[in-house]
Amino acid sequence: MVSDSEVSLRGVIPPLVTPIDAAGDIDRRSLERLIAFQLDAGADGVFLGGSTGEVALLDSARLRTVTEVAVGAVAGAVPVLVGAVDTGTRRVVEHARLVAAAGADAVVVTAPFYIEPHPAEVVEHFRQVAAAVDVPVIAYDIPSAVGTRLTPGIVAALAAEKLVIALKDSSGDLAHFREVLRRTGGELPTLTGSELLADTAVELGAAGIVPGLGNVDPHGYVRLHRAARDGDRATARAEQERLARLFRIVTVADRTRIGVTAGALGAFKAALALRGVIADPATNPPLLPLDADEIRAVSALLEEAGLRAVP
Amino acid sequence: MVSDSEVSLRGVIPPLVTPIDAAGDIDRRSLERLIAFQLDAGADGVFLGGSTGEVALLDSARLRTVTEVAVGAVAGAVPVLVGAVDTGTRRVVEHARLVAAAGADAVVVTAPFYIEPHPAEVVEHFRQVAAAVDVPVIAYDIPSAVGTRLTPGIVAALAAEKLVIALKDSSGDLAHFREVLRRTGGELPTLTGSELLADTAVELGAAGIVPGLGNVDPHGYVRLHRAARDGDRATARAEQERLARLFRIVTVADRTRIGVTAGALGAFKAALALRGVIADPATNPPLLPLDADEIRAVSALLEEAGLRAVP
């Protein structure tokens, strides 16, 4: 574990999938291999137990295992972020303590959900979580999952009280993103969760990017990030376009048969299995798997993007 | 614990609030007193760890304590239902086993949330939960909290596979409720979570009612239920009207200051504290409390409804 003051949240920090085996247990070797793949590609951090990591579908034991394996595999090379994603304050504290004890460098926390909170209650949530755990907290804005926005006003309040050390913005709303930068004077590192606006977000001031598709093509996102950061817009744009075409893997699944989450996360895992990074594309219940045709479609898009099996 | 086959889900089964003390710990004496108050009024069951029980805001230890205290206080007199409310299958199984071990007679389970499930995945969720736990499962339709409907088609599938022993319908949608009855041939006991349509739901075939406001006035809902069940519509209607006026306590809070959940659950607890049933109206973080004016408004509505302190 890196010391708190050293948690640097810049660059490419993919939200890793959680490989499991046929029995549903965490596949430690696949997770280690995935992390090695990411570090080798130049990832600046890893984020376990995010939405892409199926955090909502893991129990406590599996979340602990994921964290321990990741902390071991990373071995201090880069920060290890872990999601403490749950409905209410006490539940989040319970998860946050669990992953902190397992070695996480920071915990990633959403607005409360299931309940309908007032903005003042969202801030209170972060206030109590921050007070209760020993690792820094990263705010996670993901309205598609939790139904509540971390508005620029809320984020500014969190920053002013120093309750969080960064924002992960998965809202897809660049106008809000820019308003956050404006309100926080750019002092709060902001990470975008967008696969499709990563170049733009970096050009506008994002400290880093957290793209789910970065599981599949970390080299591409590292190139994109370096180019966007260094002002080489042509290169950043070209990578972004290639990655946008690859991102079509998340829509190959037949939505009359399986859900949107299953289709997206199943595609990431299928792609990683096809590339030989993880052993099994299985997702956690209740998600249903891609079928053979859909996996072939993923394979075709990998090929089109120039992605081969990892040696 | 009553044996599985004996779990009778009929009548008035209020979803109990979770009393806490100033330190945030479960207030066992208040919970015992609340349960005694309910049983004395004629409740046919109790439901702990529901939305009204702030299940989303309790950690595992508190949920276990609540269950243990309730099981002890009920002492087999009526069924004890407990919510295993969480985002995904493995998490729900973890909670369900915890509360089953603590003595719950049945667990109450919603559709998965945070993720976007396909109906087939919702059914798969209940299939795996039912297979993994030793107590019967009750399906809980609460789209306002989880964003997904348990459609009549889903409920019919759950009933056909005997994955659940009942439905708690908190959708507020009586057309769906009736379609469920139609599709299941009336063989699946259906409980309504509505405070305001309790009489109508019983007249239409609901096996029981699970009104949050039943915390505050169980005698009223018992009278309403008995009258509606026995075809005494005038009495049922009169009680329903009185209770509808009392239900205005959930809207006394200033919504520009606290959220809708805080306003409703805070009002139930304030009313119970005013009636002397529980010691402290405190809610769990991050919910903010009612202020003095709002508590006075609750008090006035109690008085208007003819409700006094419990001896």
Next chain:
Amino acid sequence: MVSDSEVSLRGVIPPLVTPIDAAGDIDRRSLERLIAFQLDAGADGVFLGGSTGEVALLDSARLRTVTEVAVGAVAGAVPVLVGAVDTGTRRVVEHARLVAAAGADAVVVTAPFYIEPHPAEVVEHFRQVAAAVDVPVIAYDIPSAVGTRLTPGIVAALAAEKLVIALKDSSGDLAHFREVLRRTGGELPTLTGSELLADTAVELGAAGIVPGLGNVDPHGYVRLHRAARDGDRATARAEQERLARLFRIVTVADRTRIGVTAGALGAFKAALALRGVIADPATNPPLLPLDADEIRAVSALLEEAGLRAVP
């Protein structure tokens, strides 16, 4: 046209479909035949230019023609209600004057849409419409179409200022419906738009019912209404159950091919064509038609419901 004070809004008032011919013109003969069919069945009023009447898809000329034909065909026997459904106050006034000039006895008006109105602006909308037109106004709560609720508070304000003579409630929310009755002291006639809760709504105090399915089986809804009104619950319930099964015609269409509106309105028209009441099941653009399989499914459900061609 009946005089204003005589506009009686009680009983069965189906929201009629708008028959068109292959060229897209109003099919006057079919509309006359439909109205005769309704009056013969015992309808207590007719509602043209509602959602079921494809009001959103008609231009001014067609709306005028529909009104004129209906007024002529009804010949004062029952009230003729016509929708003045549009986004803003001036547009609604324009439509309301048009249909009033064509002989409508009352106009039916929703909350403003396209814009996001405040409740005070919704009330102001009805205030200005009522002041600008010479026929009485009926408030139309249809949040699924306009995105804004006519809350019980809004309806109570409209009733207190006598801006409307009735409410058509197509919200599907019986708790709100009852709160409206409570707030208005039952003095504002309330009509339910529900096909599936018609019996219950009448038992709870609805003055009348406005079921789209009443196009297809007016005799059934008239029997249902009379029974519910007269306290014969068994008969009302039996009719409601039969009609609920018939209502499955609105879901026979393949939703991956045409929209929900096309599926529902297309089914009503297909059923009327199959029964020989109207000549052509065509809907207005941009709605796409049912295909042959879907029309066969409608036919099978008609048969199951015991409905034959009208002599």
Next chain:
Amino acid sequence: MVSDSEVSLRGVIPPLVTPIDAAGDIDRRSLERLIAFQLDAGADGVFLGGSTGEVALLDSARLRTVTEVAVGAVAGAVPVLVGAVDTGTRRVVEHARLVAAAGADAVVVTAPFYIEPHPAEVVEHFRQVAAAVDVPVIAYDIPSAVGTRLTPGIVAALAAEKLVIALKDSSGDLAHFREVLRRTGGELPTLTGSELLADTAVELGAAGIVPGLGNVDPHGYVRLHRAARDGDRATARAEQERLARLFRIVTVADRTRIGVTAGALGAFKAALALRGVIADPATNPPLLPLDADEIRAVSALLEEAGLRAVP
């Protein structure tokens, strides 16, 4: 009127407010003055009868007057776009013909609303509108108002059939915007309706910008557009930041008193009145006006942005 093939949709094309006088009639002099102000600032086109132009709140006569006055005032200098915004195909055709007859160079059309259309029905809508009117059609994606997206797939279909000559994207969703560019090969001119992402949209390939705030500060948006188009990012960014601060005028209104539409459109008109461009800040019913404090807040933000009365 410019000839069809000459309709150039590039640059700054503000969606103009519709000035009215105290009697609610179109204030021709103010509208002429507003247009002169825009042309003088360098606007490359004008868009009447958009959402900012309160199109949903105008009747046919006022929409015709607005179009005629604008066509006269512009006198062929730049294209005049006019909204034909309505629920269904026939209504849109009726409006489109009216404004085309009054001299509009192109009509701006949304997805159908009030109904729930299938994507194939959205395309059919544009197909029939395009066939029925003599001026080119611009597709208008504004899901916040109509509830339906013009997805990249729909837009690509519209472009492939040459049903529209451009897209106005008011979705705020830059990922979709980029996907549209990708799908159409950049051949369909795309205009962004965003006040806050105008610089980014131009850098990403937008042909033009249609910012409501451009009513108030056209000079600023012209500078922004020229800089962004010419690759001078520092200047574009600085203007965008200044304009973002000015855009706070749309949130000064007390949302517990008036709606979000009233607050935004009222602020634009108040600012124009304060700058002396239009005579009266009145909005159309049912929108309620800003109060004196709110107008003072608008005035302060104008001053902060360096905007003075127009000579």
